[in-house]
Each structure stands twice: as structure tokens, then as C-alpha cells.
Amino acid sequence: MIKVLEAGLSTTIQDAGRYGHYHIGMPPSGAMDQFAHTVANYLVGNDKGAATVEMTYQGSDFKFTEDTVIAITGAEMAPELNGEPVSMWETLAVSDGDVLSLQFATNGARTYLAVAGGIDVTPVMESRSTYTLVGIGGYDGRTLEDGDTLTIGDAGADRSSLVGNSVADEHIPNYDDEDHIRIVLGLCDYRLTDESKEELCDAEWTVTPEADRVGYRLEGPEIEFKPREQPFGAGTDPSNVVDLGYPVGSIQVPQKPIVLMRDAVTGGGYATVGTVISTDRDLLSQRRTHQPVYFQSVTLEEALAARKARTETLESIRNSLTP
Amino acid sequence: MTTTTIKAPMPGVFYRRPDPDDPVFVEEGDHVEEGDVIGVVGVMKSFQDIKSDASGTVSKILVENEAAIEAGDDLVELELD
Numbered sequence: 001m002i003k004v005l006e007a008g009l010s011t012t013i014q015d016a017g018r019y020g021h022y023h024i025g026m027p028p029s030g031a032m033d034q035f036a037h038t039v040a041n042y043l044v045g046n047d048k049g050a051a052t053v054e055m056t057y058q059g060s061d062f063k064f065t066e067d068t069v070i071a072i073t074g075a076e077m078a079p080e081l082n083g084e085p086v087s088m089w090e091t092l093a094v095s096d097g098d099v100l101s102l103q104f105a106t107n108g109a110r111t112y113l114a115v116a117g118g119i120d121v122t123p124v125m126e127s128r129s130t131y132t133l134v135g136i137g138g139y140d141g142r143t144l145e146d147g148d149t150l151t152i153g154d155a156g157a158d159r160s161s162l163v164g165n166s167v168a169d170e171h172i173p174n175y176d177d178e179d180h181i182r183i184v185l186g187l188c189d190y191r192l193t194d195e196s197k198e199e200l201c202d203a204e205w206t207v208t209p210e211a212d213r214v215g216y217r218l219e220g221p222e223i224e225f226k227p228r229e230q231p232f233g234a235g236t237d238p239s240n241v242v243d244l245g246y247p248v249g250s251i252q253v254p255q256k257p258i259v260l261m262r263d264a265v266t267g268g269g270y271a272t273v274g275t276v277i278s279t280d281r282d283l284l285s286q287r288r289t290h291q292p293v294y295f296q297s298v299t300l301e302e303a304l305a306a307r308k309a310r311t312e313t314l315e316s317i318r319n320s321l322t323p
Numbered sequence: 324m325t326t327t328t329i330k331a332p333m334p335g336v337f338y339r340r341p342d343p344d345d346p347v348f349v350e351e352g353d354h355v356e357e358g359d360v361i362g363v364v365g366v367m368k369s370f371q372d373i374k375s376d377a378s379g380t381v382s383k384i385l386v387e388n389e390a391a392i393e394a395g396d397d398l399v400e401l402e403l404d
Contacts, residue, residue: 009333010367057333057366057394104332104394209335209391212367289334289366290391 001065002115002150005099009058010212013119013138013150015051017262018127025266028248029129029137032213032262032285033110034278035310036074039167040114042318043071043091045159050118051128051138053150055111056213057288059102060144062113064094068152069116069159073167075108075175075286090166091321108175108286116162117155133214133263165321171313175286182280182298182306183251188241188271193224200273201295205257209289216259216284218293223253225271234269241271249276251295259284277303279310325403327377328385331396335366337373339388347388349399353381361399364392379403 004011014037017030031037031054038048053060059077072079072088079086079102086092086100088111094100105111121128121139130138139148189197205218225238233242239253246265250272251257259276261284276284277298287293298306331337339347339362349361355375362373379401386398 009371010369106394209366210368288393290393 003063004148005061007144008060010056011144012130014054015128016049029131033282035282040071040073040112044116053113061101074111075105077102077111091162093163109288116159117153120151120153178283183274185274189273191271196223205293213263218257279306328397329399335364337392338363
């Protein structure tokens with residue numbers, strides 16, 4: 001078991017996501033940075049679907065009540081085991097009674113703790129991810145609180161031989177440098193004026209303090225829509241359309257852009273003018289409040305190539321580990 | 324005189340008052356006890372109390388009301404009792 005001594009600011013149990021229910025309005029939830037989540041799982045010998053602990057902006061303190069194997073990835077949180085600094089992106093051994101403490105995030109926003117066997121909470125709709133807006137999944141459907149106790153899943157075998165494995169430096173993201181976020185324009189970019197369509201990709205956008213697992217609200221120049229006759233069924237705001245489904249990562253512009261993240265609503269009446277590609281949603285979720293973001297328009301083929309390259313990177317990380 | 328600095332444990336927007344019409348939590352010269360709230364940080368649509376980690380007298384307020392802050396920023400300097 002893992003006892004949560006100090007929960008931190010916003011700490012939840014997340015996995016690869018809750019898929020197959022988008023049509024009934026259920027977003028996937030799951031780890032905001034799937035790359036860091038997956039690597040943490042690989043380091044402890046889990047599949048990518050195992051549940052990890054996601055900590056945002058502020059790390060947690062944990063006490064382990066059994067011997068196990070862990071890994072910490074994502075934003076730097078200066079982790080210490082019994083007061084001694086330990087490495088991130090590396091497989092670590094912990095013993096019964098050990099205390100792991102993490103500080104606030106520098107270089108990124110979200111940090112993942114994986115444990116051999118995964119965090120064992122009851123799956124809801126085939127996922128252990130927490131969706132706090134409706135209070136389902138994860139640990140009682142909520143963020144963790146001081147004093148909670150997490151059960152560790154059955155690892156099946158001793159994983160201690162993994163200890164000492166680490167991820168090559170070239171594969172560890174330097175999140176604070178990753179300010180270019182690739183998007184595919186559409187579905188409703190035709191609603192923007194030509195100037196605003198260009199500005200979307202030229203302007204410096206700033207992450208606002210409201211940005212969270214639901215949406216990343218950005219601050220920047222005014223975006224203008226082309227004049228139009230209000231269609232039947234659409235709202236009066238120029239950014240309103242007759243309802244449409246929102247892709248995960250899509251950018252809607254009620255006034256200022258909001259990138260819909262993994263806990264967002266699945267459809268509604270705002271024009272979505274572009275979609276952040278899957279690999280770069282991981283990077284966007286590591287941008288902290290006040291940091292700049294630049295959108296870069298790419299083709300669908302380039303987006304698919306980026307996804308393929310990342311899948312290969314993950315495979316190469318997995319294959320580099322000594323079991 | 325020994326001083327200590329209360330640092331921001333998270334990024335966000337720093338508020339010196341619980342509500343725009345309320346008085347500030349602390350003013351320079353005020354005495355605070357360990358655990359007293361000295362400000363609030365708004366981030367991810369929630370507000371977190373920032374508490375003093377020591378008892379002493381507020382010698383400097385280092386951040387303005389509604390300033391954008393990073394985790395680790397200096398907020399308030401205390402002269403310890």
C-alpha cells in the first residue's frame with residue numbers, strides 16, 4: 001500500500017484513458033502527458049494501460065508500506081526518498097517504511113509516479129482514470145487527499161531486477177523549451193477571417209491560470225470571425241455554430257482560444273478552428289500558467305508521422321530496458 | 324534579526340485579500356503566527372491558502388496584489404520572533 005501523507009494541489013489516478021464512450025458525452029480522461037505516463041509504466045515493467053499518479057504543479061508525499069519498484073517521470077519535482085535526492089526517468093527500489101516526497105514543478109507542470117503492478121482502483125467503464133467533473137473513476141472519483149491509502153496492483157513477479165534502468169537523455173523532454181505546439185486546422189477554420197487564421201499561428205499565446213485538465217484557456221490577440229447570417233440552431237455569438245462534436249485537442253474560440261483537453265465536453269455549439277495533434281497535447285499539458293505557446297499548422301500526414309515517430313520512440317525506450 | 328521568506332508553492336495569481344472588498348490578510352508590521360494565512364493563489368479555477376511557516380513580524384510584502392507568480396517566488400519576508 002501507499003499512504004498519501006500530503007496530497008498536493010491536484011493529484012489524481014490516471015491511465016491511458018476511458019475510450020469508446022465519447023458518443024454518450026464521456027471524454028477519455030487519462031494522463032494528460034501520455035508519453036511521460038507510458039514511460040513511467042515501462043520503467044516499472046507495466047503495460048501503458050496501468051494506472052499512475054498524476055501530480056499537477058505541486059508534488060505529493062507518500063509513505064510505502066511494502067517493498068516495490070517505482071519510477072517518476074514528467075515535470076521536474078526534485079524527488080527525495082527518505083530525504084535523499086533520487087533520479088527521475090529511472091527505475092527505483094523502495095522498501096516498506098520509505099517516504100517519497102516531491103516538491104513543486106519546475107520544467108513542466110505534471111509529474112507521474114508509476115509503481116510495479118499499477119495503482120489498483122476499481123475500473124469504471126473499463127478505465128481507472130479519474131474524471132472529477134462527474135466524480136467517477138480513480139480514487140472515489142476525486143483528487144487525492146491527505147491520509148488516503150492507495151492499493152498497489154499485483155505485479156505477478158518480482159520486478160526488482162529492473163532497478164537502475166533509466167531513459168536515455170535524448171528521449172527526456174525539456175518541457176520548458178517546448179513552446180511550439182502543432183495543430184491541424186479545421187473543422188471550422190473557414191469561419192475565421194484570413195487575418196485571424198494567420199494570427200492564430202503567428203501570435204504568442206499565454207497559458208492562463210485557469211488552464212486545467214478540462215481546457216487550456218489562452219490569452220492573446222482578438223480573433224475575428226467572418227460576418228455571416230446566423231444559421232437556424234446556432235447561437236448569436238459569431239463563434240457559434242449548429243452543434244458539432246469536439247475532437248480532443250480541438251481549439252474553440254468563444255472569445256479567446258480554449259484547447260479542449262482530456263476532461264472536456266465532447267460536443268457543443270462553438271466553432272472549433274483547429275486541433276492540437278496527439279503528441280503535442282502531451283507537451284501542451286506540460287506548459288505552466290503564464291508560459292508562452294505558439295501554434296504551428298501542420299498537415300494530417302505530418303500529424304500521423306509525428307504519432308508514428310513517437311510510437312517508435314516509446315518502443316525503443318521499452319526495448320532499451322534490461323528486464 | 325533572523326528573517327525568513329515565505330515562497331509560493333505553486334504558480335498562479337497571488338491575491339492579498341480573500342475578496343476584492345475585504346481587507347488584506349497581512350500588512351507590513353503585522354504579527355503572524357505559524358499557520359496564519361498570508362495570501363491566496365488562484366490556479367486551475369481553485370484558490371489555495373498560503374500559510375506562514377513560522378511566527379514573526381511581516382517585514383516586507385514582496386508581491387503585489389493580483390501579480391502573476393511562479394512556484395518558488397518570494398512572497399512575504401518575516402522577521403522571526
